Amino acid sequence: MSIKFKQSQQQSNPNQYLAPEGTHFARCYSMIHVGERPYEYQGEKKTKNSLWVWFELPTEMRVFKEELGEQPMSINIEYNHVPYETAKIIKHINSWRGKALSPQEIDDFDVSTLLGQPCMITIVHNTSAATGKTYANINTISGIPKGLEAPKQINNTYLFDYNDNFNLAKMEGNIPQFLQDIMKDTPDWAEKINETKGNNNQDTSFPEDLNTGDDLPF
Secondary structure (H helix, E strand, O other): OOOOOOOOOOOOOOOOOOOOOEEEEEEEEEEEEEEEEEEEEOOEEEEEEEEEEEEEEEEEEEEEEHHHEEEEEEEEEEEEOOOOOOOHHHHHHHHHHOOOOOHHHHHHOOHHHHOOOEEEEEEEEEEOOOOOOEEEEEEEEEOOOOOOOOOOOOOOOEEEOOOOOOOHHHOOOOOOHHHHHHHOOOHHHHHHHHHHHOOOOOOOOOOOOOOOOOOOOO
């Protein structure tokens, strides 16, 4: 005879909310310009113009909170926002639009026009040798094949930058706290805060007319 602790019917699975591997319909719904932040690569200290982009996966629905019901899984990627043909962000934009940006187009391209746009993304899982933790990473981004139609956007569109979309009131609930902490240590943040202190009439409202249609703006 033994008396054992009752096992939970639903065992904890650290990967249960990890975006699944494979190719998925996706839609860009959130974009946050963090600013110039330090990082270390192979023991060398560097800086990057950090831009975080989120994609929803409308065919991968999960219940994260009972009160909200099913919601799409999402995945994010951090880019170094630099105008180089070899940069990952430029490679992804080129494969998304199906043709390469010219040097002049790269200089003029507004990355925020990607918000609301559908695409196909391929996700791979990578396991850290140091921690053993598995991560879902975006490997490739491409356009929607002809003849297919992407599901409509589910999440609200969100954009944060240091130009026209700097709104402190809307950060809560839209930007993870760890990312807010990184942003507040950037020179971009310090410069903007000093600017807004000196200009009480500055408009920091959030634009409501962001493109959420399926016609690619490029």
